[in-house]
Amino acid sequence: MNDGRANWRWLFVAALLPVLFMVAFDVILGHSFPEEAFKRFANALLTSYILAGVLLTGNLFFYAGSRQRPLAPIVGMSIAILAGIGITILLLSQNDLLMEANGSVRAQILYNIVHMLVSAGAMTLAAMLVIGSMFAAIVSRKPTPLFDEEE
Amino acid sequence: MDSMLGAALLFWLPLLMIALGMWMSSSPTKTAIGRSISILGLAMVMISPWTTPSSDSTAVGQLLLNLLIPVIIMCWGLYGMVFGGHVPVQRLSSSSRWLGLGGCIVAIACLGLMHWSIMTPMWREEINPYWIVFWPTFLLFTISMSSVACVALLTLGSDRLDSALRLASLGLLTVIITIAAMTIDGAITSAEAFREHLWMASADILGIIIGAGSAIVVFTIVIWTYENTQPPPGITTPPSAEEYEHVAAVIADNLGGGEDE
Numbered sequence: 001m002n003d004g005r006a007n008w009r010w011l012f013v014a015a016l017l018p019v020l021f022m023v024a025f026d027v028i029l030g031h032s033f034p035e036e037a038f039k040r041f042a043n044a045l046l047t048s049y050i051l052a053g054v055l056l057t058g059n060l061f062f063y064a065g066s067r068q069r070p071l072a073p074i075v076g077m078s079i080a081i082l083a084g085i086g087i088t089i090l091l092l093s094q095n096d097l098l099m100e101a102n103g104s105v106r107a108q109i110l111y112n113i114v115h116m117l118v119s120a121g122a123m124t125l126a127a128m129l130v131i132g133s134m135f136a137a138i139v140s141r142k143p144t145p146l147f148d149e150e151e
Numbered sequence: 152m153d154s155m156l157g158a159a160l161l162f163w164l165p166l167l168m169i170a171l172g173m174w175m176s177s178s179p180t181k182t183a184i185g186r187s188i189s190i191l192g193l194a195m196v197m198i199s200p201w202t203t204p205s206s207d208s209t210a211v212g213q214l215l216l217n218l219l220i221p222v223i224i225m226c227w228g229l230y231g232m233v234f235g236g237h238v239p240v241q242r243l244s245s246s247s248r249w250l251g252l253g254g255c256i257v258a259i260a261c262l263g264l265m266h267w268s269i270m271t272p273m274w275r276e277e278i279n280p281y282w283i284v285f286w287p288t289f290l291l292f293t294i295s296m297s298s299v300a301c302v303a304l305l306t307l308g309s310d311r312l313d314s315a316l317r318l319a320s321l322g323l324l325t326v327i328i329t330i331a332a333m334t335i336d337g338a339i340t341s342a343e344a345f346r347e348h349l350w351m352a353s354a355d356i357l358g359i360i361i362g363a364g365s366a367i368v369v370f371t372i373v374i375w376t377y378e379n380t381q382p383p384p385g386i387t388t389p390p391s392a393e394e395y396e397h398v399a400a401v402i403a404d405n406l407g408g409g410e411d412e
Contacts, residue, residue, distance in 0.1 A: 010302050014298040014299045014301070014302035015295050015296075018326070022353075023350070023353065031343070034347055042358065045358040047362065048362030052366035053369065056366060060370075072377050077373050080366075080373065114208045114211050114281070115284060116359065117166075121285070126290075126293040129321070131296075131300070133255075133318055136232035136251070138304075139236030139238050142237050
């Protein structure tokens with residue numbers, strides 16, 4: 001087995017390389033970076049930050065029973081989430097900065113939530129397919145014995 | 152019913168019910184209730200195109216209905232592929248492995264047909280707007296994950312070249328499907344439109360990963376700050392005579408053994 005640092009570097013490269021290959025192929029086909037992609041990136045980032053924050057705060061609340069449910073971390077996370085919501089509304093209110101094809105800030109926020117659920121669903125299904133296939137590939141051959149049996 | 156109120160009660164509330172049910176099901180005492188709430192919420196989201204047709208968000212309910220059969224076939228296929236192999240528990244017959252592989256291929260073929268044939272998920276007589284979000288994201292993430300899994304097998308495991316090559320075939324299949332979608336027009340989506348959605352999917356995946364990662368970093372900072380403010384634990388008092396007796400009783404129950412041992 002190689003050392004951990006080298007492995008992480010390889011895994012990072014492996015995650016990015018296919019995406020870069022696809023992007024390069026698209027550029028070869030004559031397509032260029034669409035301006036809307038930046039808006040999508042920013043909306044996805046802010047929405048996932050808020051929803052993941054809510055999820056983590058919920059877990060903090062439900063699993064902190066053994067610590068007499070301390071209030072300070074929940075307040076801290078609530079402030080962090082509120083800051084995220086505030087930044088989202090502020091940026092969406094700046095006319096064309098982050099607004100996609102939606103008529104109002106509220107419509108854009110609701111669209112962001114549903115859009116993220118669909119993207120997260122696609123990512124989950126893809127992860128399930130790959131992890132399932134990986135296990136299937138691992139268990140497809142007979143396990144090698146750990147110790148040679150004595151004659 | 153007012154359209155906004157209808158959407159709130161018949162789409163957004165069931166959506167919250169799915170999340171709440173999943174949360175509750177993680178508790179060992181409320182698993183059954185949690186699952187029931189999630190399933191009820193999911194069913195309500197799926198029928199939302201009929202219960203609240205005026206809401207644009209219910210297109211996602213329509214998409215879920217369209218994807219239901221391929222997803223079930225894929226799950227069944229993966230189950231067969233994994234448990235038809237050399238697993239120590241609940242092993243199925245070896246034919247399950249091939250049936251499972253067939254199921255997965257059928258599921259991916261169904262998704263491909265949704266792009267290239269008349270099976271394309273529709274919404275208000277146009278292409279479902281969330282399908283063109285789902286499809287490129289699924290393809291791109293599958294390619295990326297397959298690549299990561301192959302490298303993980305090769306670098307973290309030992310003598311896993313054959314497994315990595317089998318897994319690479321999934322990545323290669325997805326690459327071929329993606330390149331085909333980038334160059335060959337679909338039934339409704341053109342190749343050029345697909346390429347644009349591929350950029351959006353890349354932006355989406357990157358945004359979701361960085362956003363969720365930021366939330367985890369903030370969460371860690373909040374917990375770390377809180378724990379740092381806590382006073383160090385004081386020196387505890389020695390055990391009382393009653394506690395000693397209790398400990399002795401517990402040890403006596405667990406030591407020794409009967410004459411038959």
